[in-house]
Amino acid sequence: MMPRKKSRTSRLRFFSSPTDEIMRTTKILLSAILFMGFAIQAVHAAAPISGQTLAFDTAPTAIGDTTNTVNALAAADFDNDGDPDILSGDAGGALTLWTNAGGSWSSTSVGTASVAVNALAVADFDNDGDPDVLSGDAGGALTLWTNAGGSWSSTTVGTAAAAVNALAVADFDNDGDPDVLSGDAGGALTLWQNTGGSWSSTSAGSGPVPVNALGVSDLEGDGDLDVVSGSGDASGTLTTWQNNGSPFGGAWTSSTAGTAGTPVNALALGDFDNDGDPDVLSGDSSGGLLAWQNNGSPFGAWSSLTVQTSGAAIHALQTTDDDRDGDRDVFSGSALDVAASEVQVWHNTHTHASTVFAAASHGVGSTGGNTVYGLVAADLDGDGNPDLASGEVNGALRVWQNDGTPFNGAWSGLQAGSTPAGEWLLSVKAGDMDGDGDLDLVTGNTGGAVRLWSNDGTPFTGTWSQTLVGTTGGGVNAVDLGDLDNDGDLDIASAQSVGATAEVIVWRNDGGTWTRFDVGTQDADMNTLVLADLDNDGDPDIVTSSSTSAAHGEVIVWQNNGLGSSWTRQDVGELNIQVFALGVGDLNGDGLPDIVSGDRHNDVIAWQNSGSPFSATWSIAQTLGSVPDPLRGLTIADLNADGLPDVLSGEGAGNGGGAVRLWTNNGTPFGGAWTATLIGITGDNANVLPVSDLDGDGDLDFGVGFSSDTDVPNEVSAWEQTGGQVTFQVTDTSPASPSFIPNSTEDDVLRVVLTHNGQSGEATAEWAQVTFTFYRADCTTPLTTAEVNAIVDRLRVRHDNGNGAFQPNGNDVMIGDDTALTLDASGQYTMTFRDGDVLTQVAPGNSVTYWVSLVITANADVQNPNNLCLAFTPNADALVEGKYASGDAGLSQAEAGTFNTGDTPTAITLRTFTASTPSTGVPPWLPAALLFLAL
DSSP states (O other): OOOOOOSOOOOOOBOSSOSEEEEOOSOHHHHHHHHHHHHHHHHHSOOOOTTOOOOOOSSOOOOOOOSSOEEEEEEEOTTSSSSOEEEEEETTSEEEEEEEETTEEEEEEEEEOSSOEEEEEEEOTTSSSSOEEEEEETTSEEEEEEEETTEEEEEEEEEOSSOEEEEEEEOTTSSSSOEEEEEETTSEEEEEEEETTEEEEEEEEEOSSOEEEEEEEOSSSSSSOEEEEEEOSTTOEEEEEEOOSOTTSSOOEEEEEEEOSSOEEEEEEEOTTSSSSOEEEEEETTSOEEEEEOOSOOSSOOEEEEEEOOSSOEEEEEEEOTTOSSSOEEEEEESOOTTSOSEEEEOBOOOOOOOOBOSSOEEEEOOSSOOEEEEEEEOSSSSSSOEEEEEETTSEEEEEEOOSOTTSSOOEEEEEEEOSTTOOEEEEEEEOSSSSSSOEEEEEETTSEEEEEEOOSOTTSSOOEEEEEEEOSSOEEEEEEEOTTSSSSOEEEEEEOTTSOEEEEEEEESSSOEEEEEEEEESSEEEEEEEEOTTSSSSOEEEEEEEEETTEEEEEEEEEOSSSSOEEEEEEEEESSOEEEEEEEOTTSSSSOEEEEEETTSEEEEEOOOSOTTTSOOOOEEEEEEOSSOEEEEEEEOTTSSSSOEEEEEEOSSSSSSEEEEEEOOSOTTTSOOEEEEEEEOSSOEEEOOEEOTTSSSSOEEEEEEOOBTTBSOSEEEEOBOOOSEEEEEEEOOOOSSOSOOTTOEEEEEEEEEEEOSOTTSOEEEEEEEEEEEEOTTSSSBOOHHHHHHHEEEEEEEEOOSSSSOOTTTTSEEEEEEESOOOOTTSEEEEEOOTTOGGGEEOTTOEEEEEEEEEEOTTGGGSSSOEEEEEOOHHHHEEEEEEOTTOOTTOOTTTTTBOOBOSOOOOOOOSSOOTTOGGGOOOSSOOSOEEEEEO
16 A cells, blocks of 8 residues: 655756865776775765764775776675775676775785676675675676675576676565566566575566666655666666566566666665655666656656766666765766866755654544553565564463554554463564565564464464564563674574563574573662663664662663673663663764663763773763653654754653653764653653654654543554644734724734744745635635635735734735735635745744735625635645755746645634534634635
8 A cells, every 4th residue: 555645746856066076096996996985984974064064084095906907896893893895896897806804905815706796786685694796797607606605606596687787686476585676788688586595587567778876766756675686888878667567477567767868877765855766766878967857757758867968878876875864875986087076976855854843743543441551563464564562461471463554543452462462472573584575573572472473475364474483581571683703693682671680691692592691780670771882883782771779770781792602791880769761872963873871860961972882881871951850761862953962851740741852863862962852741651752654754753651630532543743844833913803894904914934844054934825715604615716706805925024024014024915805616716926035034043024904895794795704724835945055956836846834833812613513614724824804
């Protein structure tokens, strides 16, 4: 089922020239290696300070030489030492592994193909925890090079009909095994199905000749991976290929997205406009760089934005959030160019949205009065929509199906199973534990059991099968999942606390059997546990909290030896209160995971990882703030999409009513105050807050698990983020006493505040258009053109002079003044403002007030009808554009220049009737503003 998309259009926008010239080199090998290396490093690099430029060595570092031109590169940690290595394929057929030992490089021959290697792809094809490599060569051969702990062997996967130019790896059939897609010189796309190590091929179809580039993503949000191909002919055609759910069942349906007009050499996919749909960047032989926007209907023509028109041929593209502002930027690697750098970065200047949440949570469903301590968001049925799974105090494990409209009605719930009577489920996590492509569930309960619940692919039908992983001497307060021994399987870490000595236990997944390792003990209750690679060595470590009493608590970290079998304890810090909640994230952008704790003393505290997390106590702790009640749940996520992780907290219901708060990271998380925003009061303990984009609109929503209470009818709820790039706040200002406007008089009827939610330096917002609907007094029957002009002489919109009072005598300047209104059949009239009028423009972070007024005709009182109902719903009836210094780059006002409008209409107090008295004719929907005038 297709997920619901909010009605929105967004501008794809990049700087018209690259903002940073990274470096120039005349060596093809080094240029390509530096490009790949930077793409990896950019993910973990420190966040640039506003205005700070990127800095690089003035000369490249030589890694090594080959005897032939290098055609392809792949980067991965091939030796599992925590450092990214590089594998090259050259025109002589040689595959060479360049091993990174902390910055020192050595080369090893992996093998030799019979002809030139054109393409490489990396994945763990044999599920042994080591990255393997697939090569495609000029003879059409696909060869799998299997990594067995440093020794390599080759197997022929198959042979394409022509030279293989492009490869993509993805699990197309969701069976847990990586499959392969190849594109060749004859235009053929071939799928190679991996069934546990054996391979079979299926033609996906043929497109323009040759296929030079491939990209894979779920273009339509249905849970199936689709494909984009770029052709190397003169047309440079971009073709989309739709996966109908049976990828190996025959030819795929293809559609032409557009043409670049010159051979396409490279593609990169990502959500560049933050609307929840993957977009495409193409690089071509003429140096052109184009951004192609997915408007939610990806199997038709796409609109494009020209980022660069000419230059040296672009051969490689990579995306990451280079400037850490919450949107994806693009790196390009090009042919040797004496006039420009071969490796460049283009920063995405998409205007950001605010973080605005709905006024209250939406009920997912009731557990029948059972408190929810465990809640996880995961796509259990593979349809592209995150579902929810809850663990309850009666021992029930319940799964909740998201049908794509998560904020419209209750969800369908199914009890997947239950634990023995009296065993409360305290923690739930999701992961593919058996490698079959479906997300399974792992739980911990008060009886001391760790259980695996297996998803058979039909999660919302029947009872799930459960396996007892192991038992502890006391209750299991928390579980988390990660590959602790680097063998390719997800293992389990559990926190034992209730009824026995607090202990951390690891359960190693040995392909269906489980081996227990005792990590260590704490002399206090262990309330929570989180996995994170704290020292960046490639192995997940463990973070726990403890509480010896109401007056003492600790945060503790445990270092993984790389095998998950031996662990070293380090105390992070002590508090004079119990620690109830933990979260982990890189708060300051230095590449090191930091820790956030929430305690019974109602404090939220951030602990800075200095780079030596296991050598001493952590010296820097920043209190984000204090709240009225003990912290129950914490989640770290970039909720406002600015590139900085924020903190979401849930509280108890004692004093503050179970508040949920957003703590906004301002870029200096350990050097200043955080901004706390109250999202809402829940009425009960907000125990757990899993974050996910539940409605597929590009921003993060979250679920809530509540304690049982009559104040909360749905123990499982979801909270919608409704923020937009601009927000309207509309207030009814029509006359109250007397409640009419005299003949031949102008009076204000609506106050409109337009707020620009973007960041400093982004485009100015310009209010371009507004639509009003004129009804009769029943607010249902549209007025006709003749009827409205009989009572309304002029419709005006004025810019407030800053004093907040309507002044029609000239102080409030008109930006719109229309007469002889022509309504459509729905009673709608659209007013268009003058393009470029500075009075219609709002700078990022600012708000501007406007007044909507009516001038009544000289004989309005004797007309029939002589009253009206005026409606204006801003998130549907307003158009706001982005204005850049370079202009609109040829985009029309109705195209991608439209901003999102915040879905936060203001409730309006009506003068003559209210929404609670349907007999007056108020429709079941309430527009953002209604005006009833007795003329």
